[in-house]
Amino acid sequence: MKLFEYMGKDLFSSYGITVPRGRMVTTPDEAAKVAQEIGGTVVVKSQILAGKRGKGGGIKFADNPEEAREATSQVLSMVLNGHKVEKVLVEEKIKIDKELYLAITVDGSAKKPVIIASIQGGMDIEEVPDEHIVKQHIDLPMGVPPFLCREISRRLGLTGQVGNEFNSLLPLLYKLFREKDAELVEINPLVISGDTLIAADSKVTIDDDALFRQKDIPYVEDRTNIEKQAHDLGLAFVELGGDIAVMANGAGMSMGSLDTLSHYGGKPANFLDAGGGTGMEGTVKAIELLLQTNPKVIFINIFGGITRCDDVANALIQVKKAREIPVPVVIRLVGTNEEEGVRIIKENGMEAYKVMQEAAAKAVEIANAN
Structure with missing residues (x-):
């Protein structure tokens, strides 16, 4: 079962992973209210269970509540990749110094979870060459110990406070992956903003066969x-x-x-x-x-x-x-x-x-x- 971005970010936040301030809304007036609460420039992001929203015009920026109201009205009228937009996420615009990619999924061949990370995140992650992607299988009894986090951050070239932040974030993401019976947890982009790492997007897929254990996660119907x-x-x-x-x-x-x-x-x-x-x-x-x-x-x-x-x-x-x-x-x-x-x-x-x-x-x- 795929989760909407805002649902994934709610999970991230509950596990101590930093996400932008924001809230899901379903009307332009609600969007204006959230923009007023946040202040400054906000991002209005369509909430659909598909990618390439930015390229399809489903992500817009607004400098004030009135612009947020208008942007939300436009986005809610869209059909993106065959999906009618019925809700949007209004959140603060964050300062982006660098975009990374980080995910944990299941490698069916190895029968183990695998960490996938890259120093080149963002919209065109599919086109990043293999030499710029770090893959590390996770030994289930061992999990994600500190030395493994340090090795991955070293291979990514992350140092100083950003490296420390990455080393703290990765075990939290794996804890979420295990406890929520996920098939995939993905942050793209994982933004370096000053000395802070922020999950600017989320993609979370829960194993359908484990939903009986995940009563706190609302059921999401993703079939046409x-x-x-x-x-x-x-x-x-x-x-x-x-x-x-x-x-x-x-x-x-x-x-x-x-x-x-x-x-x-x-x-x-x-x-x-x-x-x-x-x-x-x-x-x-x-x-x-x-x-x-x-x-x-x-x-x-x-x-x-x-x-x-x-x-x-x-x-x-x-x-x-x-x-x-x-x-x-x-x-x-x-x-x-x-x-x-x-x-x-x-x-x-x-x-x-x-x-x-x-x-x-x-x-x-x-x-x-x-």
């Missing part, structure tokens, strides 16, 4: 409307923002479909694992979900084991008869009852492919032509 519908149907579905709707049976087949489409220059609209044993009814519901993404083409990739190819074919025809499918459908059918499934598809004026690469290339060709 279509993802909620899919969840209620028992389907694994993630919106991706492309124009080729994808359905496959099995997580591996679904990932392979996305990779193959991307290889040919396509942009998948979603991840949809219809499951290994989805019958005709479940397939009908899955196709209905795909149509809600408004794609240019639908790509169905079925390798039938438990799933029967004729059930998938009949489901597709059932949807076509019940409603118009406004876009082309490219389908690959291989496996159980393959011959019958292909016959049904062809009798209804469609083509069924046997090779996934050929089908994916065709889907990309159609999407790019529209």
Whole structure:
């Protein structure tokens, strides 16, 4: 479960990590009041569960309460990265001498937490070369002892009071990571302001399977409307923002479909694992979900084991008869009852492919032509 920035900063503050003064609000008048309380220049930051807010115009500065009111009104009218902005964080503008990056997450390969830090933080952290990134695994019985903090700060080139601040902050961040069952705690940027380190942003993700232990953290729904519908149907579905709707049976087949489409220059609209044993009814519901993404083409990739190819074919025809499918459908059918499934598809004026690469290339060709 992802937390909003203001929620992450509330957690940081409760663990003794310095954050800017500020408060979450939902109306322009509330924003003006907070700006009045803080005084000076404030930052109005959209609160959505997505990144790149600054580049999308979702972060604005205001020099007085009236400007804060106007900036908040503008931000609350925005849709950023597909997310409607419904709340903002109004906080003091801090002096920035240097931006660092600091995170703790789980390294699945090593089966250990890992500290990731860089002297180059900020909006383009993804483009920082590996030689400027420090990675240090955490031995669970040992945790984050002082010597490990000093080693990381040395590798970052942090000295004096700033180095001491870093050495104090890192164990607090790890304590939060462990006690809150986090999958990720990230500060980007971690700002050097004079001799002080300030968490100017927060990204915190809590392990869904541990939420029963975290009763003090409000539940945050981060699924889109279509993802909620899919969840209620028992389907694994993630919106991706492309124009080729994808359905496959099995997580591996679904990932392979996305990779193959991307290889040919396509942009998948979603991840949809219809499951290994989805019958005709479940397939009908899955196709209905795909149509809600408004794609240019639908790509169905079925390798039938438990799933029967004729059930998938009949489901597709059932949807076509019940409603118009406004876009082309490219389908690959291989496996159980393959011959019958292909016959049904062809009798209804469609083509069924046997090779996934050929089908994916065709889907990309159609999407790019529209």
